[in-house]
Amino acid sequence: MTRRVNFALLALAAGCVPELATESESETATTEAATDPGTATTGDAPTTGEPAQCETFAQYRIDVQAEPNGLHYRADEQRLYIADDDNNRVLVRDEDGTIAVFAEIANPSNDPGSDGLGDLDFAADGTLFVPRFGFGMPGLGAIFQVAPGGAPEAIAGVNDEWRRVGLDYDDARGLLWVSTYSRDADDVYTGWIAGVDPVAGVETMLLGGLSKPVGIAVLGDTLFVGDQAQRQVFKVDLTAATPALTLVSDEFESLDLMETTPDGALLVLSYDTANSAGHVYRVTAEGAITTVAQGDWEPRGIAFDGVSRIFVSARDTQQIVVMPAC
Template sequence: MLSSPDAHAFAHYANVPTVAGQSNSLSQLSFADAGALMIERFGFGTASAVFSITGADTIAALTGPDPTRRRLGLISIGSNRLLSTWFIKSGSNPPQGALSLITYDPNAHTAVERDLLTGLGKPVGIAVSGDNVYVSDQANNDIVKASLSALLASSQAVAASGAFVQINSPDLMTVDAHGTLYTKCNTTGLCRIAPDGTIGVLANDFQDARGVAVDAPRGLLYAIDRATASGGTSYVRTFPLN
């Protein structure tokens, strides 16, 4: 994990433990209570994990979450609670995934996980705006919407019902103060989705749009433009928020 004071010069901040025989593959990071950073390891079906980073090279894994779940999206909702998207892939079968709640003890680094929203294919991004929680389902090319309070209050997992919008190849997501979503779209695009579901293309020249984050004080959207498998350079790109 790297940090930068100016989004230009990056330096080492913390190492996330690697797994022998697996490619390095980190998923989303999120600021949590008291300024801790939470980050996921994808795990490729055997070694996913959620880590708490409380300072430079001060990192601890949460015990409890299922390591066979391939984890992608992560967002803190306060009170030592995280929303996590994950999927399980078995051979050539279609992926099956869900949105879950992870409640953790920041001192003991223990956690309990329960599923909130099921019936998804490959859920990737999560965004919360007011009581609305949005999840991008890459396998089904859509974004689903649900009431977060209803999911949290339900005694059992709720099955996803219908799409908020259809969009090609959505990935990690973020949302601004106006409820506008931002995520990858199509092969080379980065899209904005208005609260009424209207889709607009913000840029269409990405190599591979991945993580996105809103910097409200500076009025900026940050987006990762990841190098392709054939080579190239990865970038952090910025866009003004109107």
């Protein structure tokens, strides 16, 4: 999700863990923050006016009547896109709470629990990308693209037995970076980072050495990936003659999807199984870790509006938790 952002870089404060509130108590204030004329946009469109400022608020939840996984907030539209894992749909939610179906993804098994959708990302031209997980079953693994005003189309050249959850589109290179893995009969995971050219329909391995990669994000010439099974976050220099994994941190349990921030850091999801607590951490490229938020939810997907709000999919609740970025 390469973004060109023209607002002041915001600092995500450590330890900002407000109490949970209802949507009605908080959404008016956050909508005002999102509609500030300095809000970031996707693509190269300039912003006008003073930069928007981060405003704190109490955590609250949005009911979406779906099983949310991947999320993506388009600041240029002020809309939240949601991968519905139960019904193989991409939903879109406006700031007034209206939810509509943006795209219906093919469901060849006729059992969404066996197909499933993962992360969401947009190219600068407005094309949406989403992976269909497939659980390693022949014919089910796929990556779909949805051009503006078009119907979902499976990208050619993608192995239909590989498992994929995280992806991020690199506008500078015209490639999708995808966290990819397989699982054998003995439950041994083998993972790698794949590059997918959606135009040529070619999928290639960038590098291996992973177990179960899930979250992935590109920021300039640096690619970040989180290995759920190994509790590790790595970075990769995409300009290197021979790209290699460099360890950023190995301190996270049950990593999931991730998001970048304008100042070159990551928002990383983690779940503490012993205490049934979800966490959002801020991780710098140098490995400094601070806590942004935590709560009684198991996180899956994450999105950031570029100003004040972080959105996190809460597993098995049909809800999205909204929390302050400051």
